[in-house]
Amino acid sequence: xxxxxxxxxxxxxxxxxxxxxxxxxxxxxxxxxxxxxxxxxxxxxxxxxxxxxxxxxxxxxxxxxxxxxxxxxxxxxxxxxxxxxxxxxxxxxxxxxxxxxxxxxxxxxxxx
Amino acid sequence: xxxxxxxxxxxxxxxxxxxxxxxxxxxxxxxxxxxxxxxxxxxxxxxxxxxxxxxxxxxxxxxxxxxxxxxxxxxxxxxxxxxxxxxxxxxxxxxxxxxxxxxxxxxxx
Numbered sequence: 294x295x296x297x298x299x300x301x302x303x304x305x306x307x308x309x310x311x312x313x314x315x316x317x318x319x320x321x322x323x324x325x326x327x328x329x330x331x332x333x334x335x336x337x338x339x340x341x342x343x344x345x346x347x348x349x350x351x352x353x354x355x356x357x358x359x360x361x362x363x364x365x366x367x368x369x370x371x372x373x374x375x376x377x378x379x380x381x382x383x384x385x386x387x388x389x390x391x392x393x394x395x396x397x398x399x400x401x402x403x404x405x
Numbered sequence: 406x407x408x409x410x411x412x413x414x415x416x417x418x419x420x421x422x423x424x425x426x427x428x429x430x431x432x433x434x435x436x437x438x439x440x441x442x443x444x445x446x447x448x449x450x451x452x453x454x455x456x457x458x459x460x461x462x463x464x465x466x467x468x469x470x471x472x473x474x475x476x477x478x479x480x481x482x483x484x485x486x487x488x489x490x491x492x493x494x495x496x497x498x499x500x501x502x503x504x505x506x507x508x509x510x511x512x513x514x
Contacts, residue, residue, distance in 0.1 A: 324500065336448075336493065336504040349501065384447065392436060392455060394502060396448040 295319045297397035299385050305403045311373040314400045316385030317366055322395075324388040325368045327353075327360055330399075331381045339383075342368065375404045407432045409496050411505035418484050418512055426508045428477040428494035436497035437477045439468050441490045442507070448493065452479075484512045 298317045306312055318325045326341040340350035340360040350360060357376070362368045372379055380403050386394040408431040418424050428437070436455055440448040452461045454470035454477060461468050465488065467480045477494055491509045495502040 326502075335506055336495075338501050338503075341501065343500075386448075388500075392453045392497075393438070393450045395450065396440075398447045 297385055297387050297395055299383075299397040299400050301400060302398060303401045303403075305405065306375055307405050308376055309374040310404075311371065312375045312379075312402060312404075314370045314383055314385075314402075316368040316370070316387075316397055318368065318385070318387030319389065319395060320366070322387035322389040323365075325362060326386040326388070326394060327368070327370050328384040328386065328396075329381045330384060336384075339370070375402075377404045380404050407434075407496060407498050407503045409494060409503050409505040411492075411494060411508050413508060414506060416508055416510045418481075418510070420485055420512055420514055421483050423483065424481050426479040426481070426492055426494075426510075428479070428505055430475050430477075430496045430503075432498075433472070433475075434496045434498060435472055437470050438495045438497070438502065439477075439479055440493045440495065442493065443490050451492075481510075484510075486512050486514070488512050 300315045324343045327339040330336045339353040342362045345362040359371045382399045382401050384399045385397040388394045410429045412427050439451040442448050452468040457472040459470045465482045470477045489512045491507045493507045494505045
């Protein structure tokens with residue numbers, strides 16, 4: 294049963310600390326997305342990669358967020374320094390030759 | 406800027422009743438997706454609609470797409486409690502998904 298996996302599932306940190314979230318896409322999927330979900334803004338696309346190359350990160354605050362895909366099995370989203378307004382659920386999704394994006398379980402981030 | 410609007414935002418319905426959720430979007434797109442999200446959980450893909458006039462059905466849910474009207478509908482037939490969740494439509498804009506606000510559905514006995 295192929296699934297997108299994300300770690301950690303929950304993260305509580307203090308303002309100013311670095312946060313790294315990891316995602317393992319479904320094997321063979323070449324497009325990977327990062328989304329953020331909050332009550333106020335809903336689901337927002339932060340960035341996405343195709344064949345490990347970043348194609349669009351216009352949804353991401355550039356001064357503190359960075360997204361990378363060091364290899365085909367790992368995508369990372371980093372926040373440095375974190376702020377309370379970054380508290381949200383961060384989802385990774387991957388897409389293969391089918392049209393569907395499959396979502397991971399999410400990382401629930403709380404910045405105090 | 407592409408905008409995706411769903412209505413209603415909240416829907417409380419009795420078991421056994423029928424209802425439709427609407428998804429309107431502001432610019433041209435030929436692909437539309439429906440997802441379900443249970444509280445505290447991830448998003449589960451329900452339907453992928455890839456062309457004008459596409460209709461898909463799974464159990465008590467049926468989705469349709471009218472690209473000329475920029476409208477998709479999710480029809481619920483004879484609702485049951487297990488359908489209680491938040492339903493999102495999402496429009497494909499060059500691979501990126503733009504999500505609607507979601508419709509929170511509560512089915513009661």
